[in-house]
Amino acid sequence: MSEVIAAAPEGVDLGALMARVAEGDCAAFAQLYDATSRAAFGLALRVTNSHHLAEEVVQEVFLQVWKDAASFDLAKGRPKSWILMLTHRRAVDCVRAVRAATDRDLADGARVAATPGADIIDELHLRRQVDELRLHMSTLSEAQQQVLALAYFSGHTQAEIAAMMGQPLGTIKSRMRDAITRLRKATPASAA
Template identity: 35%
Template sequence: MSDADLAREELKAAIARLADGDRSALEFIYQATSAKLFGICLRILGTRDDAEDALQDVYVSLWRSADRYDPARASPISWLATFARNRAIDRLRSGKVQSGAVPVDEAMEISDETPLADEQLEVQQSNAQVHHCIETLEERQRDAIRTAFFHGATYAELAETQGVPLGTMKSWVRRGLAKLKRCLEA
């Protein structure tokens, strides 16, 4: 099970515990989600004070309605993000916000820019595959590719560091990239 899947399952379990009246579950949920939900509120409301008030409303609403969460309909973070968006829009409509908020009509269009869970999972799987394939390379190719692509070193810098001719370094990297490509396509 990936880290994202594990986090999702822990959040689902915490919401279920909260629905059963477990106060400690609310603390766990807050720690796991408050930064993201605060960001949603802040984008809509425009000020920290208003966003904090809306965020408090989110967790009060969650306390009252955790039993309504249906994991078959939405991921826990999507459900909570909807709470945050709705509470922020409610505050806009009530007129209780300071200047800096977006108009209500525009707030309806503000979306959560965080990639969806399935997109995050795909990225994590791709990253894991790349790292696995890099580990299959010879040590000198692996080190050269990591240093060039992850740390921005030039071929000339790599050649100088390794004490080899520039052409040799280019060959190591080119052959390593070819092996990497074959591994990733497999």
């Protein structure tokens, strides 16, 4: 562990780099990143136990370093210690967020599993709606049924339907509008 959190490479003054980063110096930020990111990644990896999460943590930490470099006070600590403290906090927050999400997913799954028949009731309700739609569709003209089927079941656009049927686009639009209006009037309960 002491090997990963070793001092900065020879000749690199992290305090001077941090001061330059605070002034917006991109080259200094790149040098600071090169000098400290490996230790930050190692720490994040140990806390999160995930390469992917550790990479995200390090990215977020260095974004924060870039944004908050001006607030860093060299009299209160060393830059590497500050970066590692930010990394540890962010990694712990990340682990807590992942655990909380997992707990929520497990609780939701248990709640769904504990509700017997919920899927059956939903399935029966959907079947009844489909049967009602079929009944109301049968009251439409064949041309209206064909236009709706091509649009809503086959996923074609109105322009594609017009080309397929050899009809003007305005005719297709009128058929669809009239068919939908008739279906809405026939199914007032579903509009609520």
